[in-house]
Every structure is written in C-alpha cells, then in structure tokens.
Amino acid sequence: MSEELIENQRFASVKIGSRLHWIAIHEEEKHFNDNSRPQIKVCGRTLRIRANHMFTCLPKCIKSAMVAHELGHLEYQHHLELANPFYRYGMTVQGKVSEREYQADRYAVKLIGKEKYVKALCDYIVATQSQGISKQELEMRIRKLNKEKS
Ligand SMILES: [Zn+2]
Numbered sequence: 001m002s003e004e005l006i007e008n009q010r011f012a013s014v015k016i017g018s019r020l021h022w023i024a025i026h027e028e029e030k031h032f033n034d035n036s037r038p039q040i041k042v043c044g045r046t047l048r049i050r051a052n053h054m055f056t057c058l059p060k061c062i063k064s065a066m067v068a069h070e071l072g073h074l075e076y077q078h079h080l081e082l083a084n085p086f087y088r089y090g091m092t093v094q095g096k097v098s099e100r101e102y103q104a105d106r107y108a109v110k111l112i113g114k115e116k117y118v119k120a121l122c123d124y125i126v127a128t129q130s131q132g133i134s135k136q137e138l139e140m141r142i143r144k145l146n147k148e149k150s
Pocket residue numbers: 069073100101104
C-alpha cells in the first residue's frame with residue numbers, strides 16, 4: 001500500500017495510465033456520510049479529491065476506477081455546482097442515471113477503458129457489499145455503460 005504522511009495529512013497514491021494521482025485521506029472522515037464503506041469525492045470548491053480510510057483498503061483496480069470517476073467530476077466541474085443528494089436519489093428511484101454520474105463514468109471509461117472500468121464497478125459492489133439504492137444505482141450505471149458502443 002503506497003500511503004504517505006505529508007504535513008499531518010495522509011495521502012494515497014493511485015496510478016492511472018502513466019500518471020500518479022495523490023488522494024488526500026481524511027482522518028476525521030467528517031466529510032463522509034457513511035464511514036462504514038469506502039467513499040471518495042471532490043470536496044467543496046477545492047480541486048482535491050478526498051477519500052475516507054476505508055478507501056485505502058480496496059484493491060488497486062477499484063481505487064483507480066473510483067479516482068478516474070472523480071477526475072471526471074472535476075473535468076466537468078461538477079464540484080462547482082450545487083449538490084442535491086435528493087435529485088440523485090430521485091433519479092435512481094425512477095430508474096434513471098443522473099447526467100453528472102454518467103458524464104463522470106464516461107470520462108473514467110476514456111481514462112482506463114470500458115472493460116476495466118465496468119469490472120471495477122462490479123467488483124466494488126461485491127467488495128463493499130453494496131445494498132439498496134446505492135447498489136441499484138451502480139447496477140444501472142453498469143447496464144448503461146454496457147449498452148453503448150465502445
Ligand atoms: Zn460520481
């Protein structure tokens with residue numbers, strides 16, 4: 001596990017292609033609403049991707065996929081928009097994938113390839129024992145990616 005402590009902040013390094021990305025691991029994990037499962041997100045208006053400790057325990061291929069997805073949110077500047085968790089929840093209930101999540105998924109596919117990315121999403125469901133609405137959303141995202149031509 002490549003993890004480093006820099007000025008009291010823990011970072012995990014994740015390689016995507018030939019690029020190394022440094023992800024800040026949030027010790028207090030107060031930015032995350034569920035610390036019993038691995039989470040990663042672009043926090044506030046910073047360009048830094050933060051993850052909770054559980055993230056560091058995941059296999060490399062899942063970590064890369066999660067980082068690639070967050071890089072997609074950064075690319076489309078979703079971190080500057082107002083996040084409405086109810087919107088995403090509502091979309092899932094209606095059986096739809098939110099536009100933001102789809103854009104981030106498409107970007108991740110560009111970075112690491114569809115086969116690897118879709119496999120990582122499937123592995124994530126198993127590794128985190130995803131259930132309920134979050135599992136439903138992941139499965140819909142996988143189906144949507146699988147449907148389109150690569
Ligand atoms: Zn996302």
